[in-house]
Structures are given as structure tokens and as C-alpha cells.
């Protein structure tokens with residue numbers, strides 16, 4: 001019941017222009033934020049269809065339900081996965097089900113279509129969200145990828161191996177699933193798969209997380225035992241991913257300004273078996289970088305509040321004009337830049353990953369460019385060369401993600417790295433040139449075995465200078 005009341009309340013507030021869907025969902029205190037978000041978005045999308053069904057069956061008069069509550073219930077009853085509550089509401093909806101079903105069927109006959117989605121207004125037809133696979137991250141703190149695959153196979157799911165291309169992810173149907181081609185611990189299922197009621201999810205063995213949102217922790221890649229900050233952490237999916245990468249060893253300081261979200265996060269982390277965290281209900285901008293407890297912090301993940309314009313269902317909703325508000329974007333970008341600059345003040349920090357689920361350059365490349373200008377001691381790491389969608393010029397080292405190019409929500413990631421000191425730079429091994437690789441002559445790079453990690457290759461302006469120097473030596 002709580003799910004439907006919250007969803008209806010959010011739809012009311014959106015209509016009254018009291019906030020964007022994403023913000024209202026996060027602020028709702030509801031335990032299963034993704035489930036609530038999906039229900040609100042889908043109900044919004046089908047709003048005109050639901051309204052017609054409700055009007056033609058006189059449901060409001062018969063039940064005394066308010067319109068948005070009726071919409072979320074009818075959505076789940078007819079289009080979603082069935083009403084997920086018991087008691088009087090369920091009994092009431094079941095009583096009206098035949099009439100509601102008949103109204104839906106009449107609409108389809110009238111419009112000469114067979115599928116529910118064909119009833120959607122044209123701007124929602126083939127909505128981007130309908131093409132997104134459902135991603136599941138295996139929580140390696142509790143299980144292994146192999147065990148999850150075996151468990152699902154025993155339940156009748158059909159494992160198709162590791163995807164070789166994005167196309168393999170886009171053609172999943174029924175109970176077929178694949179391992180992702182970029183992230184080893186990620187499995188991809190068909191769009192319609194829902195694991196919210198599945199044992200593996202409830203037991204914390206799997207985390208329901210979009211692929212793009214897995215990139216920041218994966219790319220930051222803090223070693224076990226390291227000291228890490230998750231600056232704007234709630235509800236904590238990236239925190240639990242960081243903990244899994246760190247094998248729960250080390251210290252993971254997680255801050256969030258919002259106490260409600262932090263308490264949801266605490267429950268999620270408990271379920272995920274995370275033990276290396278220290279949660280604090282604090283403004284990251286007020287955390288003292290010189291505090292003794294942070295002296296060994298070498299890695300920071302910064303995923304600050306953003307417009308959320310990359311979230312697929314928001315782009316199809318009435319929230320769009322609000323999200324594009326120039327004044328709001330400017331305020332967000334200024335906050336994001338202050339957070340990024342603050343992260344670079346931690347004395348031992350080596351790597352800072354910055355991410356948003358925004359598609360706006362103002363919140364992404366512009367923030368990173370301004371930060372690099374103000375912090376010449378840091379530079380960008382060239383991320384995942386094989387990733388198809390790059391940051392907008394002049395920052396191709398960063399990654400972008402989108403439904404069209406990467407089959408994910410819209411996302412942006414940049415990885416900043418402290419430049420080595422002069423001494424470190426001098427001693428840094430030089431990767432071999434193409435000519436050196438082709439020749440038999442062993443090179444310094446070969447000898448040291450230095451290669452890109454595959455996750456990120458550093459753009460090193462010092463290499464050219466040193467290579468010239470080295471060639472000069474060779475000639476001599």
C-alpha cells in the first residue's frame with residue numbers, strides 16, 4: 001500500500017510543480033527507491049491511457065479513490081506486474097479488474113493495436129527506456145558471478161555467455177541473459193525482467209544498478225586496504241560497489257547531506273554485507289581535507305546532485321522543461337565544481353572520479369575543464385579506449401553513456417589523476433613507440449612491462465619530452 005500512496009503523492013507534487021520526479025522519489029524515504037521510481041515514471045508515461053480507462057469505467061466514483069492513486073493501481077493491475085499489496089485495496093481492484101480489462105481491450109480494438117505500448121502517445125512510442133536491458137551487478141562481497149549464473153540457470157533462466165557486442169545486449173528476451181562485454185560482474189537481462197521480489201536481490205547477492213552507474217567505482221578501482229571517500233553517497237549503490245572492489249578491506253568514508261537518504265543507505269549496505277564504511281550525515285564541502293582521519297585518503301568518488309537529465313524516463317516526462325532550466329543548471333554546475341575542487345584538496349588524493357547522470361555539458365565537461373584549469377596539478381586519465389561514446393570536445397578522455405550508443409541511461413564520467421612530481425616523472429618507464437614494438441630491439445617499456453590497464457590509460461605530456469631525450473641518448 002505504501003508504494004502506491006507514495007507514488008500517487010509524487011505524481012500529485014509533480015503536477016503541482018513541487019519538484020522533479022527524481023528528487024521527489026529520493027526524498028520520499030521509501031525503502032525501494034527503484035521500484036517507486038519505475039512505477040511513477042511508467043504511470044506518467046501511460047497517464048492518458050489510464051485516464052481514459054478510469055473515465056470510461058467511472059472508477060473514481062465507484063471507489064472514491066483520488067485520480068493519481070487510481071492511476072498507479074490501474075497501471076500495476078493492467079500493465080505492470082499486478083497489484084503488489086494485500087487487504088482492501090487489492091480486493092477492490094480485483095473486483096473492478098474485469099471492467100478495467102474490458103476498457104483496455106476496447107481501446108486496443110478502437111485503435112487497431114494489440115500491444116499496450118502501442119496505445120502510448122507518439123512521443124513515447126519506442127521510448128528509449130523500452131530498449132534498455134535490465135542490468136544486475138553481482139555483489140562479490142556475498143557471492144560469485146558463477147554462483148549467481150548457476151542459481152538463475154536452475155530457475156529456468158537461459159545463460160547465453162558473454163556478450164560480444166552491444167547488439168547482444170539489445171536482443172534479449174524472455175529469460176535469456178548474458179554477461180556484459182565491459183564489466184565482468186554485470187549481467188544483462190531483457191527490459192521487462194524485474195528482480196525486486198527475487199531472493200538474490202532481497203539477500204543482497206545482486207544489486208539492481210544501471211551499467212553506466214557501475215562505471216565510476218569500476219574506473220576508480222581502489223585497491224583493497226585503501227582509504228576512500230564517497231563524497232555524495234546516498235542511496236549507496238556506488239558505495240557498495242566500491243566496498244566490493246576493496247574486498248571490504250580499508251576505510252570507506254561515505255558522506256551525504258540528507259539524513260533520510262543516509263538511513264536508507266545504511267539498510268542497503270547492511271543487506272549488501274558492506275563492513276568497511278563509515279557513514280556521516282555531513283556536507284562534503286565542510287569536511288576538512290586536513291583532518292587526521294583523511295590523511296591517507298587516496299581515492300575519491302564524487303557523484304554529486306545533478307539535473308538527472310540522463311535518466312531515460314525523465315526525458316520522456318513533463319519534468320524535462322524544468323530540468324533544462326538555465327538558472328538551475330548554473331547553480332548545479334557551480335555546486336559540482338565546488339565539490340570537485342574540494343575533493344582535490346585532500347593531501348594524499350591520487351585519483352578522483354567525477355560522475356553525473358546528466359546529459360548537459362554545463363554539468364559535465366564544463367565542470368571538469370574549469371576544475372583542471374584551477375588545479376594544474378591534476379590531469380585526465382584517458383578512460384576505456386574501447387568505450388564507444390566519448391566526452392564532448394575538448395575532453396575525449398572522459399566517457400559519456402546514452403541509450404542510443406551504450407544501451408544505458410545518460411551518464412558522464414571523468415577520472416582525474418594527480419600529476420607525478422618531477423622526480424616521479426623522470427623515473428616513469430616510457431611506453432614503447434610503434435616502431436620500437438615492431439623492431440626486435442627491446443625497449444624500456446617492454447622491460448618494465450608497462451601497459452595500459454585497460455580501464456584507463458594516462459595521457460602523459462612528459463613522455464614526449466623524455467622520449468626525445470632517450471632517442472638523443474641512443475644516437476650518442
Ligand SMILES: C[S@@+](CC[C@H](N)C(=O)[O-])C[C@H]1O[C@@H](n2cnc3c(N)ncnc32)[C@H](O)[C@@H]1O
Pocket residue numbers: 231232233234235236237238239255256257258261282283284285303304305306
Ligand atoms: C546523485 S546522488 C548520489 C547517488 C549515489 N552516489 C549512488 O550511487 O547511490 C547525490 C547525493 O548527493 C547528496 N548531496 C547533495 N549535496 C551534498 C553535500 N553538500 N554533501 C554531501 N552530500 C550531498 C544528495 O543528498 C544525494 O543523496
